[in-house]
Amino acid sequence: MNDIPRVALFADTFHETNGAANFLRRLVNFAKKKEHPFMCIRSGEKTGNFQDGSVSFLDLKRGRASIPMDGALRYDPFLWKYKKLVGKTLEEFAPNVIHITGLNDISQFGYYFAHFRRIPAVATWHTNTHEYTAQRLMSVLPFVPGNVRKKIGKFVEYAVLKGLMKLYFLAQMQLAPNEELVDDIRRLTRRPSFLLRRGVDTEFFSPTKRQRDDDEFILGFVGRLRPEKNVRFLGQIETAFRQANIENYKFLIIGEGSERSWLEKNLRSASLTGEIFGEELAKAYADMDLFVFPSQTDAFGNVVLEAMSSGVPPVVMSGGGPKFLIDHGKNGFVADDRKDFIETVVRLIKNREQLPALGQSARLFAQANSWERVFEKMFEYYKMVVNFRKGIRA
Known part of the structure; x- marks a missing residue:
């Protein structure tokens, strides 16, 4: 019996220039190289399905009402018009794991379908949104005394982090790239949380x-x-x-x-x-x-x-x-x-x-930190969360 999980990835960022997008592109390429059954739902220039080797893609075009976020990343409040299309595509692919990558419009589909179709979900942490929010707020408050500004920043940082954890709690497993975050997420969600570092192409960067x-x-x-x-x-x-x-x-x-x-x-x-x-x-x-x-x-x-x-x-x-x-x-x-x-x-x-x-x-x-090792570990975690749902201990 083939125990390779069927993964549906909800990629909030994919085409942009940032560390998270780089990670997700490489993950998709790894799945294709290994011929693992894999689906990637992401934004695209036009809406539609296509196949590339073992990887199924569903591209969703964001509309004119999209709100600029960080850099080239955008949020479309009307992306839910694709709910039926996403649901039908998922039904045809039949994933046994959903991989959620953040809190943006694409990942919201992941949380929704994982919950209502009872598909186990893994959430990967890519961006310290709580710290970014606090830093940006402090940068527009130069007129506030330094010690007061720091207290405001700490309060906002903790409040945002607690809010994030309410969403991350919806996933059965959390993966974060450093030990501090793993501990914070485990403490605040009381969910299984594990370390998943990022990799590097050592032949290319030499x-x-x-x-x-x-x-x-x-x-x-x-x-x-x-x-x-x-x-x-x-x-x-x-x-x-x-x-x-x-x-x-x-x-x-x-x-x-x-x-x-x-x-x-x-x-x-x-x-x-x-x-x-x-x-x-x-x-x-x-x-x-x-x-x-x-x-x-x-x-x-x-x-x-x-x-x-x-x-x-x-x-x-x-x-x-x-x-x-x-x-x-x-x-x-x-x-x-x-x-x-x-x-x-x-x-x-x-x-x-x-x-x-x-x-x-x-x-x-x-x-010692190759992408190959990182993604082999990623697929081990996919298997683990499937076993959690089945009540099996790896």
């Missing part, structure tokens, strides 16, 4: 793609240029460089967002490329000397792992998920606060001879 042979020190950042990514902090790093009389450096900043104009205006030595992809991105990573990632709201930090795969040691903050990728002082550094972050970067730029060993250790860590 130090062998480095092309530079000059002595300019390149500090890299990759990601959305948004307030919650704390990118203005790069300006404080540059101020510290000037105070320490450090020269011959450049920030290489890859990504788009509302903070780009501020960075262009305030950083003296920086190259802002916008979004780049493919080999151009892989070569850009490999040409970096140090990866600086000041965000404290990322659930995982795919870009940190991509930098490590490229042989580039990262410096990250102690908040958020990226710290769980770092063996402090061996393959990168976790800064306790802003002061520690700046001091660490200044120390490394003054002691560049430490970087090759750090980069080699970072590369070794990345090689």
